[in-house]
Amino acid sequence: MLALERVTARYGAVTALRDVSLTVGVGEFVCLIGANGAGKSTTLKAISGLVPAAAGRIRFDGYDIHGLAPQEILKRGIAHCPEGRRVFPYMTVDENLAMGAYVRRDVAGVAADLERVFTHFPILAERRRQPAGTLSGGEQQMLAIGRALMARPRLILFDEPSLGLAPTVVETVFAIIAGIQREGTTVLMVEQNAYVALQLASRAYVMETGRIVLEGPARALADDEHVKRAYLGG
Amino acid sequence: MLGATYSLLGIGLTLVFGLMNVVNFAHGEFYTLGAYATFAALVLGSVNFFLAIPIAIVVGAAAGALCDRVLLRPLRGASIDTVMLVMIGVWIAMQNAELLGWGGVAKNIPTPLPTQPLTAGPVSVAPLRLFVFVVSGLLILGAHLVLAKTKLGRAMRATFQDRETAALMGVSIDRIHTITFAFGAGLAAAAGALLGPVFLLYPSMGDLASLKAFSVVILGGLGNFAGAALGGLVLGIAEELGAGYISSGYRDAVGFIIIVVVLLLRPAGLFARAERVG
Ligand SMILES: Nc1ncnc2c1ncn2[C@@H]1O[C@H](COP(=O)(O)OP(=O)(O)O)[C@@H](O)[C@H]1O
Ligand SMILES: [Mg+2]
Numbered sequence: 001m002l003a004l005e006r007v008t009a010r011y012g013a014v015t016a017l018r019d020v021s022l023t024v025g026v027g028e029f030v031c032l033i034g035a036n037g038a039g040k041s042t043t044l045k046a047i048s049g050l051v052p053a054a055a056g057r058i059r060f061d062g063y064d065i066h067g068l069a070p071q072e073i074l075k076r077g078i079a080h081c082p083e084g085r086r087v088f089p090y091m092t093v094d095e096n097l098a099m100g101a102y103v104r105r106d107v108a109g110v111a112a113d114l115e116r117v118f119t120h121f122p123i124l125a126e127r128r129r130q131p132a133g134t135l136s137g138g139e140q141q142m143l144a145i146g147r148a149l150m151a152r153p154r155l156i157l158f159d160e161p162s163l164g165l166a167p168t169v170v171e172t173v174f175a176i177i178a179g180i181q182r183e184g185t186t187v188l189m190v191e192q193n194a195y196v197a198l199q200l201a202s203r204a205y206v207m208e209t210g211r212i213v214l215e216g217p218a219r220a221l222a223d224d225e226h227v228k229r230a231y232l233g234g
Numbered sequence: 235m236l237g238a239t240y241s242l243l244g245i246g247l248t249l250v251f252g253l254m255n256v257v258n259f260a261h262g263e264f265y266t267l268g269a270y271a272t273f274a275a276l277v278l279g280s281v282n283f284f285l286a287i288p289i290a291i292v293v294g295a296a297a298g299a300l301c302d303r304v305l306l307r308p309l310r311g312a313s314i315d316t317v318m319l320v321m322i323g324v325w326i327a328m329q330n331a332e333l334l335g336w337g338g339v340a341k342n343i344p345t346p347l348p349t350q351p352l353t354a355g356p357v358s359v360a361p362l363r364l365f366v367f368v369v370s371g372l373l374i375l376g377a378h379l380v381l382a383k384t385k386l387g388r389a390m391r392a393t394f395q396d397r398e399t400a401a402l403m404g405v406s407i408d409r410i411h412t413i414t415f416a417f418g419a420g421l422a423a424a425a426g427a428l429l430g431p432v433f434l435l436y437p438s439m440g441d442l443a444s445l446k447a448f449s450v451v452i453l454g455g456l457g458n459f460a461g462a463a464l465g466g467l468v469l470g471i472a473e474e475l476g477a478g479y480i481s482s483g484y485r486d487a488v489g490f491i492i493i494v495v496v497l498l499l500r501p502a503g504l505f506a507r508a509e510r511v512g
Pocket of ligand 2: 037040041042083160
């Protein structure tokens with residue numbers, strides 16, 4: 001479904017990605033782990049068009065999407081739930097969700113998806129007219145996920161969805177993401193919490209200083225000595 | 235009464251600053267353009283004044299859109315100082331173009347309404363001033379509704395609050411910038427069209443308008459729509475009072491005294507809140 005081939009990306013003189021190749025198959029749950037500054041967020045930004053890849057190819061459904069504007073990539077079915085939640089703080093919950101459906105024209109479909117989001121996240125239904133900035137961290141993360149779902153994507157990119165959340169909330173968020181994948185949406189997730197990520201995902205990539213250094217079935221990586229030492233604290 | 239046009243000027247300036255991070259020194263030139271466009275439509279095109287106002291707004295907005303496409307779009311991501319210098323260039327260029335096109339002699343737009351004051355009890359007001367006030371109010375309300383209620387307005391606010399995430403939602407940031415600049419220029423042109431028959435037209439008339447607009451934005455807080463709307467009214471009223479109670483020569487000074495005081499006491503602006511809607 002998605003394939004990156006030897007993608008390189010730079011911020012000015014800083015090379016953030018070097019020859020990154022990865023694939024995500026239809027219906028898969030793939031995770032990307034690695035230390036802070038490894039280039040995980042940049043990988044997702046290269047896919048969604050926020051950071052132009054300096055070299056390499058990015059294909060989605062077989063088509064080259066490298067160089068397309070973010071809205072074109074979104075229209076093809078890739079939504080990006082960014083690191084740090086990034087809800088629009090002065091806009092209401094309703095308005096944030098409406099922004100998620102910004103590129104869609106099918107009014108009836110959008111209304112149905114809105115209902116679906118409220119069924120999944122009853123807490124958002126109770127806070128529809130509240131500015132998103134006044135929600136708790138966990139509620140904001142649910143809003144960010146709901147907003148990504150409003151685009152009705154076939155692939156969702158999650159960037160550290162557990163960041164800064166209380167442990168009980170983290171569990172809920174991961175359960176939600178697992179549910180989204182079970183219902184048929186393909187997931188590529190970046191996580192620092194490698195332990196949980198490797199339990200949820202079927203396949204995983206490990207990234208260090210802009211390169212993919214390891215890849216394989218999540219269970220195999222969880223048993224890998226290097227991964228254990230570097231990411232699983234043992 | 236004239237404070238409402240200050241609000242129009244301030245709203246345009248504050249939106250462009252808040253959303254695009256552009257300090258628009260040429261803002262007053264769109265005001266001038268609106269006034270001359272009204273004059274041209276009226277005197278040369280012989281349409282009536284009420285039709286000339288929308289024409290002036292469209293001309294101002296179109297000039298704003300052009301300015302953004304040609305000059306500002308290539309500079310996205312450039313430092314705010316660079317863009318500031320370019321806008322100073324636009325200011326000088328537009329003012330001299332007006333001088334070239336219209337000459338240095340002041341022009342006069344004939345008053346479209348009766349000059350007999352309307353009286354209600356102790357209050358009396360010139361019909362033209364009342365008209366300016368009402369139309370400015372309607373335009374401010376309209377601008378507010380566009381921002382608060384439409385899909386375009388939502389995209390503008392989203393861009394204002396978090397540009398990168400707005401792009402992720404599929405908002406074309408370039409398009410929103412062009413629309414915002416055109417929006418601001420259109421509001422400035424509206425102020426010029428409305429005040430055309432109140433004052434004389436001359437090529438450097440925009441300088442004072444720019445000053446007022448900056449004053450309003452400072453009063454209301456940078457990037458604050460409601461602050462700019464109220465700031466304009468406060469400035470207008472303060473000027474009227476200053477002119478009435480001290481001396482009409484102090485009209486413009488009063489405004490600036492207030493600004494100095496506000497900056498000393500509340501540097502974030504008179505109406506600063508945590509929330510800046512855009
Ligand atoms: N906007 C930026 N400008 C310059 N350098 C950046 C920017 N964003 C990230 N970087 C650099 O790129 C590298 C990868 O960052 P990132 O993709 O955010 O890592 P991760 O998400 O794995 O923590 C880091 O060295 C970081 O400092
Ligand atoms: Mg990151």
